[in-house]
Amino acid sequence: MDRSYSLTVTLCTALATAGQGRLLFSHQTSVPPPVTRPAPDTAKPSYGEVMGVRSRWIADLDAHPGDAPEIARSVLRWLVGAGVIVSERTDCVLGDVPGGYAPGPSCKTIVTGDPSGFPDVWPNGLEIDVGRSAFYGAVDEDDRVTCPRCGAWLPFEIVLTEVEEWLEGGPDSLVCARCGTRTGLNGWRWPVPCAFAELGLRFWNWPELTDAFVSDLGGRIGHRLVTGSFAT
Numbered sequence: 345m346d347r348s349y350s351l352t353v354t355l356c357t358a359l360a361t362a363g364q365g366r367l368l369f370s371h372q373t374s375v376p377p378p379v380t381r382p383a384p385d386t387a388k389p390s391y392g393e394v395m396g397v398r399s400r401w402i403a404d405l406d407a408h409p410g411d412a413p414e415i416a417r418s419v420l421r422w423l424v425g426a427g428v429i430v431s432e433r434t435d436c437v438l439g440d441v442p443g444g445y446a447p448g449p450s451c452k453t454i455v456t457g458d459p460s461g462f463p464d465v466w467p468n469g470l471e472i473d474v475g476r477s478a479f480y481g482a483v484d485e486d487d488r489v490t491c492p493r494c495g496a497w498l499p500f501e502i503v504l505t506e507v508e509e510w511l512e513g514g515p516d517s518l519v520c521a522r523c524g525t526r527t528g529l530n531g532w533r534w535p536v537p538c539a540f541a542e543l544g545l546r547f548w549n550w551p552e553l554t555d556a557f558v559s560d561l562g563g564r565i566g567h568r569l570v571t572g573s574f575a576t
């Protein structure tokens with residue numbers, strides 16, 4: 345019985361750890377693996393199945409709960425009007441949202457690099473996140489998140505717990521245990537770009553976005569933007 349109990353505890357710990365690990369790389373809720381999604385029309389493996397899935401995100405640091413929905417609608421109208429995305433919302437993104445917007449005829453005007461494989465991949469849509477969302481880069485659980493005032497640091501896995509509380513309505517800042525300064529989540533120094541915002545865009549499997557596009561978007565919104573990416 346002792347041995348069985350020990351095994352059960354070990355297994356539960358392993359599952360809990362695995363579950364927590366998934367949260368590192370998603371937002372708000374766990375993300376289903378792409379292989380469980382409906383297969384594309386052809387038998388050809390999707391880009392996601394072959395290469396992993398990458399999201400490139402842009403987070404709006406200054407959007408408030410009150411203005412984020414209207415800003416999102418404005419950005420959507422602009423991108424649809426420019427032909428970057430289509431207006432119909434479909435199942436083309438991985439996030440916990442009712443769907444996304446597939447690439448439009450002018451999608452390649454906002455990306456750089458080799459567009460091979462784009463946009464014939466799944467998922468390949470634009471996800472618009474309104475409401476508290478965490479936008480992570482490729483962070484390991486023991487990477488350092490540093491206090492901007494005194495240089496003390498916390499491992500990411502500790503800060504992650506605080507972020508999860510913020511996502512559920514908790515405070516948007518952390519107090520440094522060394523110097524006592526309270527700093528917003530976005531004010532801490534992250535090892536790679538990460539952002540915590542009321543509004544953000546995630547481009548699933550899109551090539552790198554051009555600086556001109558990001559700059560144009562920032563100018564239209566009039567807010568500070570942070571960009572980053574994460575690949576599974």
Ligand SMILES: [Zn+2]
Pocket residue numbers: 491492493494495496520521522523524525
């Ligand atoms: Zn400090």
